Amino acid sequence: MSPTRAEQAAQTRRTVLDTARRLFAEQGYDATSLQLIADTMGVTKANVYYYFRSKADLLEALLQCSIAAFDALLDAAAALDDPRARRELLADGFVEQVVAQRSLSLLDPSARRHETLGRALEAQATRGLHLLYGATPTPDETAAYAMATELGPALRSLGHLPDAELRATLRRLCLRVLEV
Template identity: 45%
Template sequence: MATSAKGLTSRAAQAEQTRQLILETAQRLFAELGYSATSLQMIADELGLTKAAVYYHFRAKSDILHAALLPGIERVGTLLDEAEHIRSRRARTEHLVHGFVDFLVTHRQNMVMASTDPERPAVKDKSEASVLHERGLGLLYGDRPSGAERLAYNAVFTIPECLSELTDLTDGELREALTSTLLRILRVPAPRT
């Protein structure tokens, strides 16, 4: 019986490894070719798998994209959880901005690909994104944000679409540009030196 359980565990580990390889390969192809130009067959061919093997792990290309975005969504949730425990509005805003900037810099290739793809897919689970969006707005501006505060907050989410214009910047330069711009948009004065 132990051999059977070991074989099952080994098969499950191999299946998870294959799933991860599909996900990594798809992300690379999405970044290189664009989401719309990448097919499930191309992903399968790149890995030497059948299209059916890819379908076994992901029912559709949009499921691969959702799986690729999930760690980012989870990171935003964690960032918001951390911000809830920060008393000062300024410190809370700076924490959220630095976390958002870290995410954008780390995933800048995917952000550029997503913003320039003419057939970019819609977010699959808008309710989850909407909850995170509303939570962030409340953490920054309270229960009754003004129109200007709501506009500033929503403007922040257009920033990823601007990254394709900034591909010449190093990660450090991009980090600095994003941080100062986002803090200005959210009306957090720069610390005095």
């Protein structure tokens, strides 16, 4: 039985997303064009445009699940009364997302320039900061939070590590930094 039109369309959309994810990771967001994505897939640029009107729309689609997962993590952390348990849950959840989405984690600067994503990421950062340190974090706490959530340099340096080792290393790092 051959796939339906809807199934073919869903598969093509997934292929566009997978190709964009790979090219963004390899070439960088700024250096990847919709034309390059189309050429890599062996389709016309119009085919890519059918699913995503812009590169920013592609980035938003790639990061939607991560943003939703982090919102759920923040909700779970907010339900905890113990500050240490909250810190460990946030560190574990954040590191898990970073490791699971290695290639997307390096897109953070590009995502912050995207208007909609930038606002969502900034709101999450503010919420996480306040969950850890209260409504008026000190400069040291603010700096610690910024360092713990900017794992791009560590990820680039340790990208060769297997997931379990990378996860453990980043978790230890985050927990140490957050204990100000």
